Amino acid sequence: MGYLEEIKKEWIHKVAKKQISDVEDEYKQYLLGEYCEDPDEFFSSVYRTFLDEDKRRSFLVNNDFSKQFKCEHVDKILEKQRRFRFFTPSIFWHHKDRTKEELIWITQITLDFDLMKDGSNREFNPQDLAYILDREFGYLPNVVWSSRTNGNYQASYLIKPMTGTARSIYYYESVVKRMAILIGADVAATSAVNLYSIPKSGFWKFSEEIHSIEDFDWVLEEEDIEKSLEKKRSEKVVSFTEKQIMKHESIQALLNAEFVQWRNNAAFTIALLYYALGKSKKEAYDFLNGPWFDLVNDGRFPSRRGKFRRKEVKTTVESAYSGRYHGPSREWIYLITGIEFPYNLYKSSYIKKEDGYQSANEIQLKILKWLESNSGKWVKRKAICASLNIPEKSFRRNLDELHGRKLDYESKTGANGGYFIRDLRSNKDFGVEVDTSVSLDGIIDYSNIKRA
Missing domain, CATH: 1.10.10.10 (Winged helix-like DNA-binding domain superfamily/Winged helix DNA-binding domain)
Known part of the structure; x- marks a missing residue:
């Protein structure tokens, strides 16, 4: 469990208590919004014109995640959406992957509420959630819809498209994770490529405003969250053995090449890991040039990237051991593997x-x-x-x-x-x-x- 998720769990009851009180004291929320049943209006607002250009795709995914369908136009989404359970509001350029590496545009902020399972005792409807979001962030959400699971809602703010660079992804996720803490939403469902439930019937529409991510980035300075983070930072600094580090699931995913994106960054991250652990250049080179080399060249990466070459291994190791870096970036570990490595590993x-x-x-x-x-x-x-x-x-x-x-x-x-x-x-x-x-x-x- 990540530290922001831990903080959310610590906050949830305080957040829920205030929200329940706000909803009980006010009845204005029942005048908010209008109910819409037209899926065309829903998906057209999400994707706008982003799918009109060549090599722009989104995905629909079935109930057990075993099948996905690429959609190059909103019309295709409307045609197929009743056969699938989930969609991603983000836009990708490759027809096979919905990974962060293939991300072109982030189109909206989506907050996921699982009111039946989060232990908050909240029993809200879409108008309640819209009212609470407006109170917390100063803007009504564009839409709120329910999934097929009782008590599960998604609420979204349309944003001006953010390009799918690593920098933009970090920025976007940092803002949305903190928004989730403040509003009592699911912190784990804030990835830039997260899947969300297709509305089971209709949806509630509250606003047509399109926001900028900067409208919400004040949450990065939110004092109470920073105090909670600072408490986590100051709790302890510990020394880990090499064995403990190497057994972490994210590191295992790196070492076993259990990923399908950011291959070159993965090689550099592994080399920095070896450097931080005090291993020699030769050990790093031998590992990347051995079975790992064969794994990343086994066809799991699209052919347009070509093979990972031997000379790239040498360049990667030399750079990692140049003295310009202290250790692997946990942000890149997360970005590559999708598994949070919640430690700063550095060589001192x-x-x-x-x-x-x-x-x-x-x-x-x-x-x-x-x-x-x-x-x-x-x-x-x-x-x-x-x-x-x-x-x-x-x-x-x-x-x-x-x-x-x-x-x-x-x-x-x-x-x-x-x-x-x-x-x-x-x-x-x-x-x-x-x-x-x-x-x-x-x-x-x-x-x-x-x-x-």
Whole structure:
């Protein structure tokens, strides 16, 4: 269970109590909206003109998810919709896949309410839900409809289309997940490619307004949610063993190539995982170049992408081990596998000393590594900084921080200015140890991607 889902469960009774009180105290909601039975009006409002261009598709899916039907025009949806149970309001470009990688447009925000199963004791009708949504978000939903399951409703806000880039997907899902928490909807049903029930008969129409996602992104700063997230962040930081990490279902899906999208990103994510766990380049290369290579070339990916090539493995591993990254992105793990990996996995280094461990940055680690074979030599300033690829100011600052603890040095200025550095570490078993830590800190930090 993700942390936002946990927060929703913590909030649901408080949210439900307020909503029940609001509905009991007001009767205006019974004057809202109009009931419509025309499926043409429903689906035409969802898809608008997005299916008019070539290679634009949506999907209908049957009751047990064993069959899906691609629809290239609204007319085809209207013709086939009675034979299927679910639809996706998003638009895709490939005829086989309804994955995030094939996503072209996100057309609406849809909130799913399962009032009979969420333990909230809410007994609302579509007008009640529309009224509550208007109270919470400042806008009436466009439509509310019921599924074939008792007490299950979907409510939607039409939005200006969002392109199906990873950045847009993160942004969209972050907003809608928080909206779901605030209104007591299903957080798990907020994926950009989620399926929703086709209205079992008609639907209630409340508005024709088309919104922008920015109309709702204030929820990203909603103080109570942020406080709950901060509480989760501060609860604990734990160290996981490699075995625990590798057994996580999302990591297993990555390693066993149990996905059909983002193949190259999956390779890079695995390489970063190996890097964060302190494994060698060779181990990462051998894994990606071994059985995993065969799995991703077994035909599960559309042929237009071509085969995953051997040279791509080498490039991927070199990039992952370049030092520019700390570890795999859990956002990409989720995007690739569809399974939340609720931890930040990062590589951090520690300098070993007698009474414990002292954190060190990468520059200090470079200096100490260099010192193992260069102690007691005069070295020109420019030469050592070029050798270690360190800016001169940063080199001097970090040298001062290490002075007296791990090394002693003298310096001289001028055109040939340099350093005489002595290693103060008496024992030869000194070394850099890799500590792999996992921070439990919420779902995704969207603070830098609010405008997609």
